[in-house]
Amino acid sequence: MNLGFLAREGVFSAAHARELGIGSSSLRRCVQGGTAFPLHRGWYAVRPPRDERDRHRLRTSALLQEYAGDAVACHGSAVVWLGLPTERVDLGTVHLMWVGPDVAFRSYSRVRMHEAIDHPRLPCRQETVHPALAVVQSGLLDVRSMLVAGDEALRRGTVTRDELQAAAAALRGQRGLVQARAAIPWFDARHESPGETMTAYVLRGLGYEVEPQFKPGSRGPGGSPERADFRIKGTRVLVEFDGAVKYAADSPEQAQALLFAEKRREDGFRLLGYEVVRLTWADLHRPGEVRARIEAALARSRLRAG
Known part of the structure; x- marks a missing residue:
């Protein structure tokens, strides 16, 4: 069964499939037949992921649709979504940030839901946090992730140094920020890869x-x-x-x-x-x-x- 008609951004939910009369037994046959590919609880892709980075992006797409405007991609997931290079990013864990205030951090099933960060110079995009915030967030776990993504973002003109500094200020108090902040002067757009x-x-x-x-x-x-x-x-x-x-x-x-x-x-x-x-x-x-x-x-x- 071709399930492409169900998909948005290459993914669909079991709930949407049920609305169209495709039950769990039919979905299992599709998985066995290689026309549906499990991503996350209740979510499938209509094509096999090309690699782990592609799988991560498909999972992020599924979760963004599941939370329908209540959350955006952040940390390494936003780096992947923005098409920036990744180094030492845990592609097995999707990171999202709540858009609304006063929603607590949650962690489950290789998904992290972070508290909202509101900064006037770093507005969220439709599906991700501001690119500068995503870059510095990725450095909270490993500064190498931040440097690789940040150099490319600077080369593309996606972020500015001032925005990267603002992102570090916005993340004040978060674990890993001391190391990330110390590495911010190392960004260099002359690095070509x-x-x-x-x-x-x-x-x-x-x-x-x-x-x-x-x-x-x-x-x-x-x-x-x-x-x-x-x-x-x-x-x-x-x-x-x-x-x-x-x-x-x-x-x-x-x-x-x-x-x-x-x-x-x-x-x-x-x-x-x-x-x-x-x-x-x-x-x-x-x-x-x-x-x-x-x-x-x-x-x-x-x-x-x-």
């Missing part, structure tokens, strides 16, 4: 000051200045983050061309007297190894200068 945000986070934790999007002086084939992801401040050591997105290609030939261009670019940096350290996602989970590689590059740079 979550990987670059996380690279900056790791390097900062290791005690290095960095300059994002540093121009060493080389030029690309079109004559425009080339940029390295980072320079260790005051040195001739560059740090490049290698994410899979850099090498996304539609064919082996295109992949080879991209790799060649990247090598040419790196060779150009070295010809100008720079050491280059390349990091991957796996490296970011081994900060001790990152430090060793950077210190080795700094030693080579000093030796070259001497």
Whole structure:
């Protein structure tokens, strides 16, 4: 049975199905037959979730419809709904915020219902809290979530630094705010990907000051200045983050061309007297190894200068 006619935003409720004469036994057959996919108590999707992030968004949609204007998405759920990147977000738990005042926090079945936060500069959107509030809320559990989402929101122009500061003020007294507030100065719209945000986070934790999007002086084939992801401040050591997105290609030939261009670019940096350290996602989970590689590059740079 095709249940698409029941769905809104890809989901429907068992109660709505019953209103149209589709009972619980029919729904069970649909689940067994792969035309309905359970999301939450009494709610189904009409297609299989593509991944955990997509499943989270479908569950959020179901709950927003269930609460019908009484709540909006917040914390990591709002980050997902707004299409911002996620890092260390618990995709198994949906977070909603009551719109009306004087409604207490509730927690059940991997759903958290938070008390309303009212700030004149941070009005709720139709389905989510203000993006700046969502970003800082996600940092209450892990500042890495906040930094990844916030850098992208700043790059898109979705939020401003003043709004992020206002969000921190609005969350005064909440658990985790001390760490989140301390990390707010670290937002940087020059970070062009979550990987670059996380690279900056790791390097900062290791005690290095960095300059994002540093121009060493080389030029690309079109004559425009080339940029390295980072320079260790005051040195001739560059740090490049290698994410899979850099090498996304539609064919082996295109992949080879991209790799060649990247090598040419790196060779150009070295010809100008720079050491280059390349990091991957796996490296970011081994900060001790990152430090060793950077210190080795700094030693080579000093030796070259001497």
